[in-house]
Amino acid sequence: MPYVARATRLFVPFFIFLTCFVALFISGNDPTSLFYRAPRDPEKQWPYSSFRRAEASSIIEEAISIHNSGVNDTSAILKASPSQPPELCIGIATVARPNARYFSSAVGSLLHHLSPEERARIHLVLLVAHIDQRNHPAWSEGWVQILADTLLTYDTLPDAEIDRVKEMEVEGGEYRRKGLYDYAYLLDTCMQTGAPNVLVLEDDVVAMDGWFARTRAAVQAAHSVGKDWLYLRLFYTDTFMGWNGESWGTYLFHSVQAALLVAIATALAHFATFRSSNQGPSLRLHGPLDRAAPSIIFGYRAYAGVWLLLARPAIPRQQST
Secondary structure (H helix, E strand, O other): OHHHHHHHHHHHHHHHHHHHHHHHHHHHHOOOOOOOOOOOOHHHHOHHHHHHHHHHHHHHHHHHHHHHHOOOOOOOOOOOOOOOOOOEEEEEEEOOEOOEOOHHHHHHHHHOOOOHHHHHOEEEEEEEOOOOHHHOHHHHHOHHHHHOOEEEOOOOOOHHHHHHHHHHHOOOOOHHHHHHHHHHHHHHHHHHHOOOEEEEEOOOOOOOOOHHHHHHHHHHHHHHOOOOOOOOOOOOOHHHOOOOHHHHHHHHHHHHHHHHHHHHHHHHHHHHHOEOOOOOOEOOOOOHHHHHHHHHHHHHHHHHHHHHHHOOOOOOOOOOO
């Protein structure tokens, strides 16, 4: 059948074009893909994050200005309400990172655009996780002292605990164990505020505008289910993208579907073009199906090709701490 042969010839360059398009423009921007290309200019790759970091800097600059003025007047800075327990306690532990300054963007983006009523419901706990706080640039800048409702250091710990933290802080020491220690320190401090909900964040996140309203809605939805729950994940990182074990049924269904479509398209192509012999009549499809066969074959193969291209390799999950 000439239509089938023509459709098959068209499919090959189309499939090559589709492969290049997916690899360059879809998988190339997917951190879990083998074709991922790290952006040369992150500002263009993630414009909204860059926009939020710019907004966050206004909060930080205002706090630095107040600190540098030497006037102990923080009335212009919104803080948690001292007269009632907070609705949410946020805990962030931070350590100095070489050639990286994420902490200010994390704190600034959380506080930017909060209304006075929203800010009053939030108790912000910041832990500068160094024995010598001067090792962290944010400490010398002074804005952490202005913006935090509770600023944690290790100075108030018993001597035995300080020695323990020093051992964990030594280069090559137990960084994983120290991370758990800091996490527990934040949780214990937040529990003392009386907040019913605690939000623990890394120091390199960027919060979107309206994050507090979305978080409250998510917590209310979780409570409305009527079941006990321990934690609520607000977002997924690249680690949790790709193929995951709990979705194996979905992957199996689509894989079998793609394989069946390829088999059906191949069988249909052979059936439509088969000739019994030189003397006998051609065995071919008739009527509307004859004219539709090339489109059906082309569509089935294209669907299977797209599915196989978009399938991403499994990314090993990191063990949560």
